[in-house]
Amino acid sequence: MTTTADSIYEPLTEETAIQLARRLNLFDAEADLVCREIGDGNLNLVFHVTEPTAGKGVIIKQALPYVRIIGEGWPLTLERARMESEALRIFARYAPEYVPEVYYTDNDYAITVMEDLSHLTIVRTGLAEGAIYPLLSTHIGQYMARTLYGTSDYALGAEARRELALQFHNPELCKITENFVFTYPLIDHESNVVEEGLRPLAEQIWRDAQLLREGARLKRHFMISAEALLHGDLHTGSIFASETETRVIDPEFAFYGPMGYDIGLFIANTLLSAFARSEHSREELLAHVTNVWDVFAAEFTALWQENNQEPLADAAGYLDDELLRIFQDAIGYAGSEMMRRVIGLAHARDIEAISDKDRRLHIKSSAALLARDLIVNRSHYKRAPQIVEALRQADRNEPILHS
Amino acid sequence: MTTTADSIYEPLTEETAIQLARRLNLFDAEADLVCREIGDGNLNLVFHVTEPTAGKGVIIKQALPYVRIIGEGWPLTLERARMESEALRIFARYAPEYVPEVYYTDNDYAITVMEDLSHLTIVRTGLAEGAIYPLLSTHIGQYMARTLYGTSDYALGAEARRELALQFHNPELCKITENFVFTYPLIDHESNVVEEGLRPLAEQIWRDAQLLREGARLKRHFMISAEALLHGDLHTGSIFASETETRVIDPEFAFYGPMGYDIGLFIANTLLSAFARSEHSREELLAHVTNVWDVFAAEFTALWQENNQEPLADAAGYLDDELLRIFQDAIGYAGSEMMRRVIGLAHARDIEAISDKDRRLHIKSSAALLARDLIVNRSHYKRAPQIVEALRQADRNEPILHS
Structure with missing residues (x-):
């Protein structure tokens, strides 16, 4: 190819x-x-x-x-x-x-x-410079619900979805994700970039049997679940925005995969930008994390009720099951993405830019501990505010507890 | 097409x-x-x-x-x-x-x-006539482990598996399964064939919200999980055998789907043949049910250890997780298959052939209750002997309890 x-x-x-x-x-x-x-x-x-x-x-x-x-x-x-x-x-x-x-x-x-979108700025850069993008999570929640629902069996029916999936045979770029997001950060791989002071934590991560096991399950689910046409790399560097407008670019990793992956990547990168900020200026970003899920779930529900090809979709409780499963997938994938941004090859630039070494190391280790919890305990997450609560606990060096 | x-x-x-x-x-x-x-x-x-x-x-x-x-x-x-x-x-x-x-x-x-396999007989027919096929479950367990493992990411790596899956784009036959196995038996569909005395139970099934919800989840998993190249219709009518030899035929429903589907179909149809027999001649068939899983799991484990492309496969506990997930998928799909053989379009001939109406109705209602439990409570099944225990409870009109 x-x-x-x-x-x-x-x-x-x-x-x-x-x-x-x-x-x-x-x-x-x-x-x-x-x-x-x-x-x-x-x-x-x-x-x-x-x-x-x-x-x-x-x-x-x-x-x-x-x-x-x-x-x-x-x-x-x-x-x-x-x-x-x-x-x-x-x-x-x-x-x-x-x-x-x-x-x-x-x-x-x-x-x-x-x-030409040059009237907009890349969200990752803007967030690092203190921008808020008040409509970002509403727009991204709608974008994800519409594209993911729209390309699923629910909207298209299985035959048309299977047909469309053939066009998005993208094994080389999937392999990059499989390696650099799911595999290498969990093992002591030569491509990992681990800052010196973080080495002890990284070695603890690579010996963490439970993390490896749950990371493997998430990877497996990513590889075999042809649920919807994903963007496939929906971090904040793939989004252009202004105060009023939002555009998603660069879907070269597009393939049929689990819906939670796109959602998880957006959440993870927003959390990383929040970590990089001082405590009092984090709140808008944490609000984006809860809001993106709320908007996604509401829009997904509306689309589900409006046009659904699945004759069993009306089964009582089934939509709730689907939303919870997608949410917990997203939680796990947010963990995989955060982990690779801290100890994998491609780091979060706003965190790397922090010159105070102690603060930078604190943020990285907090992010790694949060990432571990998102991966290992994803089934304990039922509501988006738990993500924010977990971040606060990790940031205070407290064990992450789920009420 | x-x-x-x-x-x-x-x-x-x-x-x-x-x-x-x-x-x-x-x-x-x-x-x-x-x-x-x-x-x-x-x-x-x-x-x-x-x-x-x-x-x-x-x-x-x-x-x-x-x-x-x-x-x-x-x-x-x-x-x-x-x-x-x-x-x-x-x-x-x-x-x-x-x-x-x-x-x-x-x-x-x-x-x-x-x-030409005319020296062998179709297993469904043979079982109805009292044949045992002592090697049947050992052979089918090996067949399933080798074909399902061999065509998975574990054996091939994701790139080669994705490439192979393109050849098995089989939407029309998948749709037949989606409709006739997963959808119609759970709703009051015109294609269902419900024997008169079974009508009250069928109507109870169609009002069973929990069954519908779990049936929908199993269907969804069937539709989106490109795990291995399945036979896709592995009932006992797709198997030729003798005392010493076993051959699987007719894989026209082949597609990339969840491994548990092939396993579940074999288990369901063997259970139905067991139901059709008198109590004392059931034991060999029930032994096939537990043995097919044991052989599958042992062979799958051996193949996993021999050749595995997944760098995270060695994570402690991960193989156990995978086997349990495949087992519980198989339990659920066995339930879907049994249900459609009792109230869907295509019935189990050995049960239909029972002339004693009371006995026939008892068997059908026991099979339907077992099928419901396999679907709804599949996460309670951890070991193959539980399937046999559940069948005995259903046959005695007892509630199915999982210790």
Whole structure:
């Protein structure tokens, strides 16, 4: 699935990106265009083509056939560009206000041309700078309910869902998640990045039999549950927002998986941003954590009642069972994600940016202890406020108790 | 996916079946061949082509583009012939001694030519006539462990498993199971066949909120869990056996689903045959029920330890968790299958054949009560002998208690 020597693929330059934008008639024929490569990821080129005098722009994203930070030695499928643009089109069916519009795709060149969202900021960055995004959790709760419900058996019926799932065969990117989120952080793997003072805790984690066992079960469930079309990497770096607007980008990890995974990733990364803040400025972020679940559950329930292909869906108590199962999946996956952000390869930048070493280590160890509880004791979580209560206990170095 | 007007498909006759066998050089050029259509199913033609003087034969199976019992008005995909032959080839990789050898397939004509097993008898029929098949549960336990483990992430790794699963996109036949096993028996559906004296119990079942709720959860798990390549219809009518030999046939329902489904179907149909027998001749069949699980678990464990692609598989307690989960899935699916054999469309022939009406009704109501307990209380089952104990309690009209 990776590029081959005789493929026609070649990477764009700022110049050829402008030529492409012109060819697609995305600007007036005579427009003065400028282009800047703004990708900060490892996997893609991102060109921002603008017509400054008109205040117009587009984004041209191109997948690279290797992981940029490591170099050409680590090839990676170009198929992920197709996954991303296909997923954006599917998500736009259910939640058009929460994804960028796709104007054009070219699978040979692994190119997606889409809406310019440069009036928004990346939520991870904004949260680190103290932004609140008052509508963030409401929008993300709605986005998740609509895309996850909309692509499930409940909305589509099993035949159409099975058909759609065939399009999202994405084994290489699933493997990255399986390794870097679920496996490596739980074992003493060379890819883990463990800050010196955290080493004793990391070693305790790697010897924790119960954690390993429950982590393995969560991984297994992730691998075999074709429940809904997931974004697959829904951390706060995959969300653009302002005070009034929210857009989810970069679904190149899209595949059919368990609904709780998307929810858990959003919760985990919001919790990490909360940890990184001083205690009194955490509250808005913790409110996002409880609100995102409340909005998800309410919207999911409304969609369930409005259009449901499952003849047994009306069974008394069954919707409650489903919501609790999705919630507890989300709790577990939030734990897996937090753990990898503390001792895996890809860390939370806002926590790493804390210069006070004692405070940074305290936050990391609190986050790791919370992550452990979310994984091991996920069946004890029944309501979203328990997550916030658990964070406070972890932050006070208290054992996490569930009333 | 169903046949179209311009496809080249046409049904074989006894004459053209012989011509095909000759063309494939399955017999000597000069051999005198005879052919008999022996299909007793609804969905296929089955030709038994033999050379009586040499004692040789082959089976030529051809899928019909409609359900025979209902007529041409109910079209059904011919793809299922490809599913069946592909699945037989995959299963032969892991358990060659337990499946018929496939000699030839033609997907346009939906034909599979395979080993003649006419020296064996269909287990359902044999059990009804008092046969024991002393090795049946050992063989089926091994067959299931090898095929289910062999096609799982554990043996193949997730990438290869995801790739293989693409070949077994089988939505039409999955839908038949979803409807006729999981949905219709739990609601008052026109397709249900409820014997007159059983009507009050059936109506009680259809009002049973807890049963509906747990039945819905089992159905959901069946639909979304791409765990292993299942046979998909592993009742005792899909098994040929003798005292020494066992072969599993007819995997046209093959798809990636939860391992417990195959196990549950075998258990349910063996329990139904046990119910149909007089009390003192049940014991061998009940021993098959406990033994099939013991053999499955032992073989699964051996395979797990021998070749496991999952880096977290060694987590203490994780294999036990997996086996318990598979066991409880099997318990639930055994319940779903028993229920549909009593009040759904396709009944257990050995029970229907009982002429004493009171005895027949007692057996059906005992089986329905056992089925309910298997579905609703599946998490109370931890060991296979509990199944046998529950059957005895149901048969004595006692409430089913789990110690």
